[in-house]
Amino acid sequence: MSTGAGAGAGVTVRVPAKVNVQLAVGAARPDGFHDLANVFLAVSLFDEVTATLADSLTVSCTGPDADQVPLDRTNLAARAAETLAARHGISPSVHLHIAKNIPVAGGMAGGSADGAAALVACDALWGLNTPLAELLDICAELGSDVPFSLVGGAALGTGRGELLTPVEAGTFHWVFAVADGGLSTPAVFREFDRLAEGREIPEPVASPALLAALASGDPEALAGALSNDLQPAALSLRPSLAATLGAGVEAGALAALVSGSGPTTAFLVRDPESALKVAAALEASGTCRTTRVASSPAPGAVVLP
Ligand code: ATP
Numbered sequence: 001m002s003t004g005a006g007a008g009a010g011v012t013v014r015v016p017a018k019v020n021v022q023l024a025v026g027a028a029r030p031d032g033f034h035d036l037a038n039v040f041l042a043v044s045l046f047d048e049v050t051a052t053l054a055d056s057l058t059v060s061c062t063g064p065d066a067d068q069v070p071l072d073r074t075n076l077a078a079r080a081a082e083t084l085a086a087r088h089g090i091s092p093s094v095h096l097h098i099a100k101n102i103p104v105a106g107g108m109a110g111g112s113a114d115g116a117a118a119l120v121a122c123d124a125l126w127g128l129n130t131p132l133a134e135l136l137d138i139c140a141e142l143g144s145d146v147p148f149s150l151v152g153g154a155a156l157g158t159g160r161g162e163l164l165t166p167v168e169a170g171t172f173h174w175v176f177a178v179a180d181g182g183l184s185t186p187a188v189f190r191e192f193d194r195l196a197e198g199r200e201i202p203e204p205v206a207s208p209a210l211l212a213a214l215a216s217g218d219p220e221a222l223a224g225a226l227s228n229d230l231q232p233a234a235l236s237l238r239p240s241l242a243a244t245l246g247a248g249v250e251a252g253a254l255a256a257l258v259s260g261s262g263p264t265t266a267f268l269v270r271d272p273e274s275a276l277k278v279a280a281a282l283e284a285s286g287t288c289r290t291t292r293v294a295s296s297p298a299p300g301a302v303v304l305p
Contacts, residue, residue: 010052011124015117016042016152016298017108018145019174019259019266021214021222024204025229028193036144037204038161039214042152043174043294047102047110048304049077049117051125054095057081063100064290068182076115076142081122083138088128096121103292105182107234107260109145113301116149120301152300154214156206169297170217173272175253175279177244177288179263183237188261191233204229223255223268234262241265244287251281 018040026035047063059078061069069075073082077096085092096118102110116139123130139146140162147162148155154169213221235241235258244265245256252274253267265288269275272293279291 010050011121012048012050012304013117013121013301014046014048014304015113015149015301017045017102017110017113017294018042018148019108019176019296020228021226022207022210023228023230023260024206025192025201026204027196027201033160034189034192035159035204036157036161037206038157039154039167039206039210040148040157041154041169041172041296042148042298042300043176043296044298045102045108045176045292045294046298047113047117048099049114049121050097050099051081051118051121052095052097053125054093057092058095059098060095061098061100063098065104066100068104069098069100076111076146077118080115080118080138080142083141084119084122084128084130085126087130087134087138088126090126092122094122094125103176103178103264105184106178106264107183107185107258107262108176108264109149109260112143112145113149115139115142115146116301120150120303124303150301152298154297156211167211168215170215172217172219172222172296173269173275174294174296175248175267175269175275175282176259176292176294177248177265177267177282178290178292179238179241179244179265180289181263183234183261183263185261188230188233188237191237192230195233195236219254219268219270226255226257226268228257228260230261231258234258238263240287244282244285247285247287248278248282251278251285253278
């Protein structure tokens with residue numbers, strides 16, 4: 001992961017989006033975070049982050065949603081570069097270019113993906129050879145979903161979602177419907193808390209049926225086991241998502257759910273042909289802005305040759 005690059009050379013890292021096939025949310029903790037049992041699958045929808053040596057830390061971005069991506073120090077890619085540089089006592093002299101394909105504020109961990117990619121790219125560019133365990137530490141500091149973006153594949157996340165255990169997963173096919181505008185993850189958690197008022201919230205635990213279905217590679221079994229505790233909150237804030245979910249199921253998806261905190265919706269389909277059919281029907285339905293087709297599991301952050 002950490003081959004030093006010569007001066008002037010850039011390092012490009014490809015990084016996947018994620019979908020949560022189970023997102024079990026516990027009650028709010030005293031620190032405001034929620035304990036989660038979060039089963040992540042990396043999907044073949046990728047951003048690419050290119051790091052090149054520069055006089056100071058700058059960020060640029062291209063892609064369909066580029067205008068929604070901050071280019072200042074709040075960009076997770078910039079924060080990753082700063083954090084890595086600070087740990088090594090060097091200055092973060094790098095230009096980061098994000099080729100953005102993952103929907104922004106869509107519940108697919110696009111910002112987290114760019115953070116993980118920038119970390120791996122800067123580590124290689126600066127020839128630091130930071131051990132993986134330390135990179136994962138920095139990832140967890142940057143955000144709950146960032147460690148998974150780095151490792152990819154399929155994993156159970158506990159704690160805030162940052163404590164990862166790999167899980168076995170066969171190949172599955174997906175369609176994602178991208179909504180107009182984003183949903184703020186903290187706002188969706190606040191809505192979860194509001195809807196949960198006065199109710200007893202059970203400890204979040206991974207579902208044995210879900211893990212068995214994932215390992216089996218059987219899409220029908222997985223369809224029956226998908227769950228997302230944030231879905232009622234996302235639907236409450238964005239009621240129009242119900243029509244998108246319905247349109248995908250009507251078009252032949254085996255199951256439909258909100259991806260993470262939304263508003264992207266995810267449709268599990270039997271095979272790649274079915275994915276194209278469901279994507280076309282969703283686009284024709286007028287219930288989403290656009291669609292993407294992908295498969296899982298996808299590898300985590302990798303340096304491109
Ligand atoms: P998650 O699924 O992890 O909750 P998300 O996919 O819903 O995240 P992101 O695409 O990560 O959402 O964007 C959330 C917000 O983070 C954006 O509205 C943007 O202001 C900010 N942000 C910071 N860095 C980035 C980045 N590199 N790409 C996209 N958004 C970023």
